[in-house]
Amino acid sequence: MTEPAVRLKKAIRRFGSTTALDNLSLDIHQGEILSLVGPSGCGKSTLLRVIAGVETLDSGHVFLSGRPVDGDGFIEPEARNVGFMFQDYALFPHLSVRDNVLFGLKKRRRTEAAARAEDLLGRLGIAHLAARFPHALSGGEQQRVALARALAPEPGIILMDEPFSNLDQGLRQRVRDETLSVLRASGTTVIMVTHDPQEALSAGDRVVLMRGGAIVQVGTAYDLYDRPFDAYAAAFFCALNAVPGLLRDGRVETPLGTFAAPPALAPEDATTLYIRPDAINISTSPGAIRARIRRRVFLGATEHVMLHVEGLDQPLTCATSARLPEDADVVFISVSPEKVLIF
């Protein structure tokens, strides 16, 4: 078996009383695109910086393709074959686009470096911008130049810290898709930090969710969304309704109906059901559970409807693509049992 592109083993990094990496272990496969997501301050950037070698561990190990780079001696960032793309792109303002890309190719022969730069500029669709300076480029163009510069020395691993956060929504998706397809075609291992749950789910082969310097869950986007490890992981990717219930004979009784309980729950426990807004079906045709509409937020493709249900202290949020009459007051709801989460 090939060695993982990156292996972190029991990585610990502290800053004073803050533990930025808390005994974190993770393998990242060769050629994998990994999204790293979590709330502000959970250690995402520190993790990237440790892999790049601009930060060192207090204890633990980092291996790149099996080679120890931290923990058993220290390998300098320049000798790691790792590219880094920052959120602000960090282009050299006094260098043209072409010279920005050539910067990382100083060790190559001039003609070879020039050919590589031209090839990359062409592949990223920015050949026509080669003579321009960074201040005369749009955000999306700067992003592509930064990518060309990071790719130029052909690093085996690219670390990207919120690389698309400066782009507006429409451009962001296009540039992200283009960027990742270039990286995928070149077989580069990619670790991309994002604070955007949707971006994390849509962009990576696997997603790593962090909290407090540790990994909460790692898996495919489907694993994290459909089979979240705990309520925190579930709520990170989608707002949840928390509905109290009572466990009886292997089932959880709630004002929204009775649901099968996982076997691990102790009998007669009070428990909480987590229900995503899209797991609640809403209709004006009479049904078992009656609800009164408190508020509606129309979002175009879907509408969020806040409901009061007898027996629940908190309003219930439901997301529907059905168009309810504008004057609807009382509606009837049902819950898709397969979408109910119990931990």
Ligand SMILES: Nc1ncnc2c1ncn2[C@@H]1O[C@H](COP(=O)(O)OP(=O)(O)OP(=O)(O)O)[C@@H](O)[C@H]1O
């Ligand atoms: N050089 C430093 N000195 C002191 N504390 C630091 C340093 N670098 C990071 N920290 C702290 O370590 C923790 C993790 O920081 P890090 O930047 O890795 O988080 P993050 O998940 O990338 O956050 P964000 O999403 O806000 O960029 C934070 O509490 C941060 O304040």
